[in-house]
Amino acid sequence: xxxxxxxxxxxxxxxxxFGSSEAYGGVAGFYTFGPEGAALKRNVESSWREQFTTRxxxxxxxxxxxxxxxxxxxxxxxxxxxxxxxxxxxxxxxxRADHLxxxxxxxxxxxxxPIAEVEELIAEHELECPNCxxxxxxxxxxxxxxxxxxxxxxxxxxxxxxxxxxxQGIFVEFPRxxxxxxxxxxxxxxxxxxxxxxxxxxxxxxxxxxxFTQAELEQFIDPESDEPPLEDVRDVEVVLYPATEQEKxxxxxxxxxxxxxxxxxxxxxxxxxYFLGVAQGWYESVGVDMDxxxxxxHLPGERAHYASDCWDAESELxxxxxEIAGFAYRGDYDLSKHEEYGDDSFTVFQQYDDPKTxxxxxxxxxxxxxxxxxxxxxxxxAEALQDLADRNPDAFDSDEVTVEVDGDEVTVDxxxxxxxxEEQTESGEHITPHVVEPSFGVDRTVYTVIAHAxxxxxxxDEARSFLQLDPTIAPTSVGVFPLLSNAEELTEQAHDxxxxxxxxxxxxxxDESGNIGRRYRRQDEVxxxxxxxxxxxxxxxxxxxxxxxxxxxxxxxxRLPVDVLVEELVAVRSGAKPFDALREDYEAVDSDDx
RNA sequence: GCGCCGUUGGUCCAGUGGUAGGACAGAGCCUUCCCAAGGCUCUAGCCCGGGUUCAAUUCCCGGACGGCGCACCA
Numbered sequence: 324x325x326x327x328x329x330x331x332x333x334x335x336x337x338x339x340x341f342g343s344s345e346a347y348g349g350v351a352g353f354y355t356f357g358p359e360g361a362a363l364k365r366n367v368e369s370s371w372r373e374q375f376t377t378r379x380x381x382x383x384x385x386x387x388x389x390x391x392x393x394x395x396x397x398x399x400x401x402x403x404x405x406x407x408x409x410x411x412x413x414x415x416x417x418x419r420a421d422h423l424x425x426x427x428x429x430x431x432x433x434x435x436x437p438i439a440e441v442e443e444l445i446a447e448h449e450l451e452c453p454n455c456x457x458x459x460x461x462x463x464x465x466x467x468x469x470x471x472x473x474x475x476x477x478x479x480x481x482x483x484x485x486x487x488x489x490x491q492g493i494f495v496e497f498p499r500x501x502x503x504x505x506x507x508x509x510x511x512x513x514x515x516x517x518x519x520x521x522x523x524x525x526x527x528x529x530x531x532x533x534x535f536t537q538a539e540l541e542q543f544i545d546p547e548s549d550e551p552p553l554e555d556v557r558d559v560e561v562v563l564y565p566a567t568e569q570e571k572x573x574x575x576x577x578x579x580x581x582x583x584x585x586x587x588x589x590x591x592x593x594x595x596x597y598f599l600g601v602a603q604g605w606y607e608s609v610g611v612d613m614d615x616x617x618x619x620x621h622l623p624g625e626r627a628h629y630a631s632d633c634w635d636a637e638s639e640l641x642x643x644x645x646e647i648a649g650f651a652y653r654g655d656y657d658l659s660k661h662e663e664y665g666d667d668s669f670t671v672f673q674q675y676d677d678p679k680t681x682x683x684x685x686x687x688x689x690x691x692x693x694x695x696x697x698x699x700x701x702x703x704x705a706e707a708l709q710d711l712a713d714r715n716p717d718a719f720d721s722d723e724v725t726v727e728v729d730g731d732e733v734t735v736d737x738x739x740x741x742x743x744x745e746e747q748t749e750s751g752e753h754i755t756p757h758v759v760e761p762s763f764g765v766d767r768t769v770y771t772v773i774a775h776a777x778x779x780x781x782x783x784d785e786a787r788s789f790l791q792l793d794p795t796i797a798p799t800s801v802g803v804f805p806l807l808s809n810a811e812e813l814t815e816q817a818h819d820x821x822x823x824x825x826x827x828x829x830x831x832x833x834d835e836s837g838n839i840g841r842r843y844r845r846q847d848e849v850x851x852x853x854x855x856x857x858x859x860x861x862x863x864x865x866x867x868x869x870x871x872x873x874x875x876x877x878x879x880x881x882r883l884p885v886d887v888l889v890e891e892l893v894a895v896r897s898g899a900k901p902f903d904a905l906r907e908d909y910e911a912v913d914s915d916d917x
Numbered sequence: 918g919c920g921c922c923g924u925u926g927g928u929c930c931a932g933u934g935g936u937a938g939g940a941c942a943g944a945g946c947c948u949u950c951c952c953a954a955g956g957c958u959c960u961a962g963c964c965c966g967g968g969u970u971c972a973a974u975u976c977c978c979g980g981a982c983g984g985c986g987c988a989c990c991a
Contacts, residue, residue, distance in 0.1 A: 840952035
């Protein structure tokens with residue numbers, strides 16, 4: 324069994340994740356997070372929120388997962404997703420069928436033709452594979468639309484799509500969000516939610532699914548003036564794999580700091596560099612193994628339609644590098660498209676520090692004269708006059724000016740135009756903000772965290788496999804056991820401790836089944852960092868009752884008074900106090916006498 | 918989508934034309950037993966549909982799901 328297979332087996336058996344709807348034969352590309360997995364995922368998400376929403380001073384929204392078709396016409400996803408592929412039987416190369424037809428016939432817009440017709444056209448025109456020249460006639464044309472389509476409301480006249488990325492839910496609401504931000508750049512909006520892609524063939528278990536969770540930040544900036552607080556992450560050490568290195572035969576990484584990478588021009592955008600630095604720290608905090616982690620720059624041909632520069636965070640899983648986040652400089656692509664297609668304004672008014680005074684040629688046409696003269700064309704004439712004033716003010720030096728309206732030459736008395744040059748004050752301008760997008764795949768992150776936490780050792784000559792999850796994100800924080808299940812004094816105190824720990828918000832597992840070692844291993848296997856055992860020894864003697872506290876990774880045990888247990892556990896589980904600090908205050912338990 | 922291989926208790930596997938066995942896990946009881954191997958008892962399975970056959974978990978065909986390769990991953 325490979326490690327990946329062991330992880331899949333562990334995930335199924337212990338309730339981290341498993342294929343959905345298995346009672347009905349299952350469905351490819353959909354996974355259910357079981358109790359352990361859902362808890363772990365919630366903890367990873369809340370850690371992400373803590374970092375990328377709260378600490379960076381951003382705001383989170385929650386948009387619908389279904390949006391109407393025009394949104395995706397604007398975003399470019401409809402075109403980008405609706406490709407027709409034909410595969411060459413000889414060499415196996417896939418080609419865009421619509422492009423082949425457009426290139427080799429007089430037909431334009433082949434993309435809108437039905438599949439059957441495209442297949443006929445390929446046969447009719449005897450199209451050949453551009454790669455090897457083999458005939459393509461008879462080959463199936465495959466339509467792949469990576470968006471899930473649905474219809475909104477009764478009937479089918481109102482198509483909608485499940486969003487292929489959460490980002491569009493933010494971009495579409497930009498007109499309201501900018502008002503919320505009081506038109507002040509920069510500001511950032513986050514969203515944690517589901518996205519959907521109807522993958523042709525989902526693979527690699529939970530790594531590539533059809534429904535997945537993204538955690539995204541859309542940072543809106545003024546490209547002219549907004550700088551990230553780069554000094555916060557200057558010294559963060561990172562492993563970079565730039566595009567230039569990827570073209571070489573041997574894999575060589577650049578180990579550097581964020582600050583140096585910017586100074587050396589390896590990362591072009593300060594903003595992207597800043598977020599790489601923040602992300603590095605975050606990944607480390609949730610337990611991603613930094614020896615199996617890198618930032619890889621996209622190759623020029625690899626970038627999405629919206630991105631000018633893009634870096635991925637990648638983690639090593641079973642020998643493969645898997646993308647777990649993307650950091651894209653999206654420029655003004657999205658907001659410009661929505662400005663063009665949507666009804667509202669996707670720009671922000673930026674005031675100048677000092678208002679500018681500019682001279683502008685203006686006309687104030689005498690409509691009471693133009694109206695009778697030109698009738699319905701009068702407005703168009705007036706607009707043409709202003710247009711002329713902008714382009715060529717000198718034209719108004721003569722007695723008459725001539726403009727073109729609907730293809731007709733129209734001559735107007737210059738007096739009627741009321742031409743003048745005015746000083747106007749410009750206090751600012753409308754700009755389309757640029758967008759920097761760190762976009763995290765939550766499911767892949769969760770899987771990475773599990774895979775990187777997976778460890779093996781030996782305890783008392785017995786092999787042990789366990790998850791070294793960080794205490795802050797482990798699904799269960801504490802296991803509580805009575806040493807024996809048939810002793811009321813032990814089970815009662817154990818139950819009291821469970822209640823006390825749950826009262827302060829800790830996630831607690833109670834277990835009295837089997838022998839004590841078995842119970843420790845159960846919790847080890849799901850990554851529970853601490854276990855409390857109530858034994859007879861702790862009830863004996865004159866002093867306060869004591870219990871033992873065991874740490875998962877070292878299996879070391881300390882004896883703690885019950886009345887400090889809650890306080891100390893809260894401290895070690897939050898990371899405020901390392902477990903080793905407890906060793907100074909409490910007696911170690913010698914477990915060799917077992 | 919294509920090709921190859923696979924699908925048997927919760928998990929991982931063995932096996933058979935006459936409906937099946939193990940390991941681990943799980944439940945209960947016993948146990949002053951602190952690191953999965955104690956004793957007793959118990960639970961639980963042949964992916965779906967069609968075909969061949971007296972009889973199919975087993976053979977054939979199709980499907981679903983999974984693994985690998987190709988393609989795809991904007």
